[in-house]
Amino acid sequence: MFKKLMMTNLMLAVVLYVHAGDSGLYPQIPGWKMQEEKRVYTAGDLWELIDGAADIFLSYYFQDLHVAEYTSKEQIIRVELYRHATSENAYGIFTAERMPDYPQVNIGSLGYKSQGVVNFMAGTYYVKIMSAGVQEVDESTLAMVAKQVDAKLAQPVGLPDEIKLFPEEGKVYLSDNYIAQNFLGYSFFHAAFSARYGDPGDIQLFVIRSTPEEVQKMLDQYFTMLKEDKVVRKNGYFVINDLFNGTVFLKQQGNTLIGVLNTNNEEVALGYLNKVAERIP
Amino acid sequence: MGENRNFSRRGFLRSSAIGAAGALMGTSTLANDSNRIRKEPVIIKRKLGKTDIDVPVVSFGVMRSDNAALVKSAFEMGFVHFDTANSYQEGRNETMLGELFKSYPRDSFVLATKVYPDDIDRQTGAMGPGATKESILTKFETSLKRLQMNYVDILYFHGVSTREVALAPQMLEAFDELKKQGKARYIGMSTHQNEADVIQAAIDSNFYDVVLTAINFKHSQADLIKQKIAVAAEKGIGIVAMKTMAGGFMDRERQRPINCSAALKWVLQDTNIHTSIPGIVAYDQMIQNFSVMESLELTEKEKADLEEAKLVAGLYCDGCSQCLPQCKKKLPVHEYMRAYMYTYGYRHFDNALTLLQELGGSSNPCGDCRVCTVICPKGFRVAERINDVARLSDVPRELVV
Numbered sequence: 253m254f255k256k257l258m259m260t261n262l263m264l265a266v267v268l269y270v271h272a273g274d275s276g277l278y279p280q281i282p283g284w285k286m287q288e289e290k291r292v293y294t295a296g297d298l299w300e301l302i303d304g305a306a307d308i309f310l311s312y313y314f315q316d317l318h319v320a321e322y323t324s325k326e327q328i329i330r331v332e333l334y335r336h337a338t339s340e341n342a343y344g345i346f347t348a349e350r351m352p353d354y355p356q357v358n359i360g361s362l363g364y365k366s367q368g369v370v371n372f373m374a375g376t377y378y379v380k381i382m383s384a385g386v387q388e389v390d391e392s393t394l395a396m397v398a399k400q401v402d403a404k405l406a407q408p409v410g411l412p413d414e415i416k417l418f419p420e421e422g423k424v425y426l427s428d429n430y431i432a433q434n435f436l437g438y439s440f441f442h443a444a445f446s447a448r449y450g451d452p453g454d455i456q457l458f459v460i461r462s463t464p465e466e467v468q469k470m471l472d473q474y475f476t477m478l479k480e481d482k483v484v485r486k487n488g489y490f491v492i493n494d495l496f497n498g499t500v501f502l503k504q505q506g507n508t509l510i511g512v513l514n515t516n517n518e519e520v521a522l523g524y525l526n527k528v529a530e531r532i533p
Numbered sequence: 534m535g536e537n538r539n540f541s542r543r544g545f546l547r548s549s550a551i552g553a554a555g556a557l558m559g560t561s562t563l564a565n566d567s568n569r570i571r572k573e574p575v576i577i578k579r580k581l582g583k584t585d586i587d588v589p590v591v592s593f594g595v596m597r598s599d600n601a602a603l604v605k606s607a608f609e610m611g612f613v614h615f616d617t618a619n620s621y622q623e624g625r626n627e628t629m630l631g632e633l634f635k636s637y638p639r640d641s642f643v644l645a646t647k648v649y650p651d652d653i654d655r656q657t658g659a660m661g662p663g664a665t666k667e668s669i670l671t672k673f674e675t676s677l678k679r680l681q682m683n684y685v686d687i688l689y690f691h692g693v694s695t696r697e698v699a700l701a702p703q704m705l706e707a708f709d710e711l712k713k714q715g716k717a718r719y720i721g722m723s724t725h726q727n728e729a730d731v732i733q734a735a736i737d738s739n740f741y742d743v744v745l746t747a748i749n750f751k752h753s754q755a756d757l758i759k760q761k762i763a764v765a766a767e768k769g770i771g772i773v774a775m776k777t778m779a780g781g782f783m784d785r786e787r788q789r790p791i792n793c794s795a796a797l798k799w800v801l802q803d804t805n806i807h808t809s810i811p812g813i814v815a816y817d818q819m820i821q822n823f824s825v826m827e828s829l830e831l832t833e834k835e836k837a838d839l840e841e842a843k844l845v846a847g848l849y850c851d852g853c854s855q856c857l858p859q860c861k862k863k864l865p866v867h868e869y870m871r872a873y874m875y876t877y878g879y880r881h882f883d884n885a886l887t888l889l890q891e892l893g894g895s896s897n898p899c900g901d902c903r904v905c906t907v908i909c910p911k912g913f914r915v916a917e918r919i920n921d922v923a924r925l926s927d928v929p930r931e932l933v934v
Contacts, residue, residue, distance in 0.1 A: 292884055296874060299725065303647075303692045304596040304775070305621050307812050311597055316884075348599060349623040384652060384663060434815040437603040496606050496816060 277318050277333060279400040284322040284329065293317040312345040312432045313337035315376075322397070327389050329397050333405070334378040340412050340443070344430035346373040352426040357395060360402045361409055362426075365391065370398040375407025414445040417459050417508075419527045424453040435460070436497050436513075440473040442466065449524065456513040457524050467509045471502070489525055491518065505529045576611055577826045579807040582771030584719050584742055586643055586686060588614040590801045590829075591822050594775065594810035596621050601633045607819050608633075608642060616745075616773075616810040618647035618691055619676045627679035635681045644680065645745075645773075647691035647723055648672040650704065658694035658726070660701060669707035677716065687743050688717035694726035699734035699741075709740070719743055725776060729754060732761040736768055743771040748806070749779040750799040750839050753853050753910040759803060766805035774800045774809040779842070791842050793818075795835035797825050844912070850874065856915060859907045864898055866907055866915050873922040882925065889926045896926045 278286060294316050298306040301317070318333040336342040346362065349371075354364040360372030360379060368383040381398045383389035415428055427448035435441040435458070446458040460470065474492075475483050484491040489503040501512040501521035510528045512521040577590045592614035593607050599622060604615065617626045627646060634642060650672075652663025673688065688711060693699045699722060708720045721743030724731040728746050735741040744765055748758050762772050777800045778793050793811070800809055813819050831839070850870035860866050868888060875885035892898070898919055899905070905916035 294874070302620065303723070303725070304594070304618060304812075307597040308599075308622060311814065349625065351623060351625075384661075431599075434600075437600050437606075437814070437816045437819075439815045439817060497602050 277404065278320045278331065279397075279404040281322055281329075281397055281400060284324045284397070287321045287323065291317075291319045293319070308348060309334065309336075309345055311434075312341040312348075314341075314345075325387070327387050328384045329389060329394065330382050330384065331397070331401055332380040332382070333401075334380070336376050336378065339373075339376050339408070340430055341432055342373055342376050342378050343412055344432050344443075346371070346378045347426075347429035350426065357398075359395065359398045360407075361411060363398070365395070368394070370394050372398065372402065374402055374405045374409075377405055377407060379405070412445065414459055414461060415447075417445070417528050417531045418447040418457060419524075419531065422449045424448040424450075427453065436494075436500075438474070438477070440477075441470055450515070450520075454514045455520070455524070457528060458511045458513070459528060460509040460511075461507055462509075464507050467504055467507060470509060471504065489522065501525060503529060505532055508532055574611070574823060575826050577801075577829065579804070580771075581719075581743060581773070581807045582766065583769035584771050586614075586719070586771065588643055588808050589823075589826065590806075590808050591797070591826060592616060592643075592773070592808045592810045593819075594812040595626055595630060597812040597814045599625065599629055600814070601629050603813070603816065603819065604630065605633055606816065607813065608637070610819070610823065612819075612823070614643040614645065614686075614808060614810075616645045616775075618689075619672050620647075620649070620691070624675070624679055627676055631679050631681035639682065643686045644682065645687035645689065645721075646676050646680065646685050647689035647745075648676060649691040650707075653698070658692075658698050660698060664701070664703070666703040666707040666710075669704065670711070673711060673716070684716050684718060686717075687719050687721050688712075689743070689745055690720070690722040692726075693722045693724050693731050693734075696730050696734040699731050700738055705738070705740055719771070721745055721771070721773070723775070729757045729761045732758070732765050735770060736761070736765050741770060743773060745773040745775055745810070747776040748774050748800055749777050750796055751779040751843055752776075759805075762803070762805050766807075772806050774806045775811075777809050777811050792835055792838035794821055794825050795831060795839050796842075797822060798829050798831050798835065799839060801825065801829050802831070850911070850913065853910060855910055856907045861906055862898065862900060862902055864919065865892060866909075866919070868892055869898070869919045869922060870913060870915065872925070873918045876922050876925060882928075885922065885925055886928070889923065894926045896923050898923050 278290070280286070293301055295310055295314055298309060298314065298317060313336055315335045315337055317335070320331045322329045322331070334345065336345060350362070350364070351366065354366045357363040357365050357370060359370060360374040363370060363372030368388060370381040372379050379398070379401060381394060381401065383394055412430065418428060424447070428445065430443065430445050432443045435444040442460050442462050444458045444460045446456055449455040449457060460467070478492060478494065482493040489501060492500040492502060494500045497513060499516050501518070503510045503525040510525050512524045515521055578587050579590055580587045589611065591612070593604065593612045593616065595604060595615055595617045598604060615630060617630055619627065621627070630644065634644070648669055650660065650664040651668040652661035653659070677683070677685070688708065690699070690704060690708060698704070708717070711717045712720055719742035720740065722731065722735060722741055723745035725747035732744055732746060735744050746758060746762065748755060748762070752758065766772050778796050779791055781793070782790055797809060797811060800806055811822050813822060850867050854867055856866035869892070872885045872888045875888065876882060899916055902916070907915045909915050
């Protein structure tokens with residue numbers, strides 16, 4: 253029994269688990285010594301490292317965290333590689349923690365820096381590079397390490413395709429994100445991409461993609477939850493009075509559910525719905 | 534212990550939120566009882582030790598939610614106490630709460646946050662030279678700015694795992710200064726590792742007003758922790774419970790959810806525990822958690838559900854190390870349990886193999902031991918698991934990676 257299970261698992265592992273161990277994840281950095289002890293955290297013990305913050309990582313289908321430290325004299329650089337199930341999930345947790353006002357850097361996808369820190373996304377990884385120690389690590393050294401980590405990971409560059417559905421005009425800078433579970437607080441909604449628009453940036457557009465059947469199922473569940481008089485069916489879209497989330501404008505186009513929140517202006521909302529719909533390939 | 538039952542101060546609950554929530558729960562067990570969702574829900578409040586904070590026994594752990602509408606609904610429904618931390622979502626969690634609560638009277642809610650110093654090993658708890666008073670003060674100033682508040686109600690020393698850290702003079706000095714400045718009404722510490730020792734340190738310190746501790750029906754140290762909680766509560770320390778849902782699932786595939794209402798009731802039946810902060814991310818969870826206050830008595834089914842969940846040994850070794858002195862072969866049993874978890878829980882065969890090789894690489898570590906002398910507090914059949922996973926040692930690494 254074990255043998256059978258093991259062989260199945262091993263075959264899966266060969267296909268799905270492509271890491272060559274920790275040594276394959278970390279670059280050698282000239283002038284820096286990588287510490288022997290490299291830690292791996294899983295969903296079962298991530299909280300040991302980041303306490304309650306672990307919960308939100310788990311909601312983005314966290315797989316494991318690899319941690320290594322490099323030392324040089326009295327300086328320490330710590331590399332944290334959070335691996336998630338998909339690049340969408342890595343993007344989701346990255347954007348959940350992203351500080352839009354931090355300067356961007358050209359490292360990985362969406363890299364940014366703050367004092368003693370460089371964070372970026374690389375494929376299924378959310379990468380955090382941070383420094384500690386008596387002496388501050390200079391910015392260029394941190395960037396050099398980050399670039400080498402990115403190169404070693406060799407992940408595809410880019411963002412989820414769904415981001416392209418959001419029109420650039422009027423979009424609040426770096427407001428796009430991905431909610432993996434319980435979008436709008438409802439467990440029946442599938443994962444959603446969203447972005448903010450307008451001035452002061454309150455209007456929220458969202459996109460949920462699945463199969464047409466699943467989209468219809470989500471709509472049915474949503475409408476069942478709401479009372480009938482809370483849903484107004486218009487020509488090609490819905491206007492919903494959602495007690496928790498306010499007025500919600502919804503449009504189904506094939507396998508895509510498009511929504512607009514935080515505005516009562518139907519004309520404006522319809523404009524956004526149509527703009528997104530036009531961008532669906 | 535000061536416990537009182539009253540009804541929600543907000544008519545909102547009856548007229549709107551619960552009504553919608555009832556509809557929301559349309560496919561759930563809660564919604565099957567339409568009378569139940571129409572009546573005013575009971576709110577059980579307990580006083581948080583010697584503080585002047587009197588809160589419902591069910592509070593809101595915000596750590597998993599970046600949905601301001603959800604938190605707002607919870608507040609309007611009757612949740613009073615909201616728990617966050619400086620580190621959650623790199624600060625965005627605090628920022629979200631600040632934006633939300635700025636339009637409400639400051640005394641209408643209880644806000645708790647947490648900070649830890651720089652240069653602290655989050656796994657061992659060891660503090661380096663950078664773990665200074667100033668690092669606490671600086672981080673907390675950032676928290677206050679994000680929260681758009683002049684003070685928080687409870688400021689926790691975040692994630693304390695040793696007595697030494699709990700009593701570190703520079704930490705006590707920092708928190709004391711913040712309390713004297715009125716920026717933190719009460720000082721607490723949070724712990725989810727070595728909890729019993731840490732709570733004892735809080736008792737001995739005569740300093741901490743509140744302890745936020747991990748406790749649940751499956752916790753291997755539950756009895757000991759509850760003993761310490763009783764002593765702490767007797768001394769006037771407010772007790773807040775976290776990790777009450779014991780991970781939420783009883784199996785490694787996360788297919789068999791734990792009865793969360795039952796798990797929460799199990800914790801709250803102990804009146805020395807004054808409130809709890811389950812993480813909430815959806816409206817149905819919000820309603821379900823709040824509704825446990827209708828009766829904290831466990832039904833027969835809930836008791837059975839908890840028994841079942843306890844019996845399912847689960848996968849995760851929490852590293853208590855009680856196995857070590859029991860093993861005649863002096864095997865690092867807990868490490869083998871970790872290899873088992875890597876193999877069957879996460880299918881990380883490479884990690885498992887690396888660990889097994891570090892342990893000696895034998896495919897038969899139990900050797901000729903006929904009777905296993907190890908009694909695992911979590912009920913793991915350790916010999917069975919060791920023999921099972923150790924066979925991976927014979928698999929060539931090339932096949933694994």
